[in-house]
Amino acid sequence: MSKILSNHRMNEDFYLMRAEHQNDARPGQFYMLRAWGREPVLSRPISVFDADGDTVSFLYKVVGRGSAIFASLSADDEITLQGPLGNGFPNVTGKVAMVGGGVGIAPFYLAGKRLKASGVQVSIYLGFSGEPVLVSEYERAAGELVVKVGGFITDSVEPSDYDSIFACGPEVMMRSLYKKCKERGAADNLFVSMENRMACGVGACLVCSCKTADGNKKVCKDGPVFKGEAVFGL
């Protein structure tokens, strides 16, 4: 069990939770979160928004009964954090674009911060449907920040300007970014974070399998980050 340090509402539907938890989490990894007993049955996968050695934060959207329970928690309440899980984004060099749609922006705060610190030129593209959140935080994590409210954030990205492109968000967004990358001959530079429904979270049950060019992969264990080409190039 981990102690919640803070849990704030950021806008209409985003919340930010920080909890005490020793970790070595990498950008793009996730945790299975649980703040209840046996019901609901499944724990909820949520990406690492930020992490230092002793705390971890999650940016989440309230969409159903699990996330509604998370939103009802306060500082000093307890939560079970299983993780960090999954592979995370690769350590790249040169110029990277990080493209987040909706709550898919979550992994790019830590990813931007870490890669920027290692000398990578980081551009972050955030697509919101409502009021933008955490803009000054993302500004600090990026060399360049593009924020768009409504419309398609992928329209703002020019894949050929970058050595690598990371994407997280609705599948339609990632697919259209893949197409754009492909047109520019940059498909090989695209990494996408998949959001399949999960049960065990550790690779045992195969309910989150994702069809890829190299056969079925477990999103929870082999992913959630895959080459865009492997997933959308089929």
Added chain:
Amino acid sequence: MSSLSVEFAGVTFKNPLVLASGTCGFGREYAEIFDIKRLGGLASKGLTLNARAGNEGLRIWETNSGIMNSVGLENPGVRAFIERDLDWVNGLGVVNIVNLGGHSIEDYIEGVRLLNSVKLDILELNISCPNVKAGGMNFGVKTELAREVVRKIRATCKHKLSVKLSPNAEDIVALARACEEEGADGISLVNTFLAMAIDLEGRKPVFGNTYAGLSGPAIKPIALRMVHQVAHSVKIPVMGMGGVVSWRDAIEFIMAGASIVQIGTGNFIKPDISLDIIDGIEAYLDAEGIGSVSEIRGIV
């Protein structure tokens, strides 16, 4: 200290807790999380003769107190399991239960032949599979179809054989008796219940296959009733499962007549839930002054 050790068809389990097929892979992932050597046994992911990619699209849907799954038996095939995982499982010191499915009698037989030549403790035969040669009719629904598979497999299988029943069977007691008559060493029950969910916005079923298998606490009272009926109708031992998530649930299954209790969906609630259940059973037996878990088997 009470004894948790249990005999099942001549195989000794150090305690009655087994991880159910399909919820624990071949044990490797959970071995990284907790001491799986403390378990009584491990039932492998359902294998088929050849590798299967499983179903496309959505595979899991949460319900009130349960989940529905439509994995479609994604597995690496019997040969790959033997090459890559079998020795590892045998080295754990838990009862190695290998679960085998099939989509034709020939597939089952060929799978059994391959497994005959290797070491394992119990072959658990999953008959909740559609028979592609009989228009997709599930082997586990019709007593006579089940009888035929079990008879042919028994004639080939050198291992201890536990037949895993579908709760969707037309008459689960008659089907269990048929398995016993054809020489099964034990019965495992229940597999998942055929169920459904509808996507209102899309006005279509949530699952590509329309129906999917329901498991978890939602099914426990029905699973318990079926275990009770079957355990009181056959002489061969029973492994009971369906929604067990606490030591109290496990004791209920044992009192209903199960020798072994399997945990499936519970593993998703808490990966080491089975260790809590083992500890809970032991504490209960100690507190009640019951010398051995077998003393309360089938007392209800």
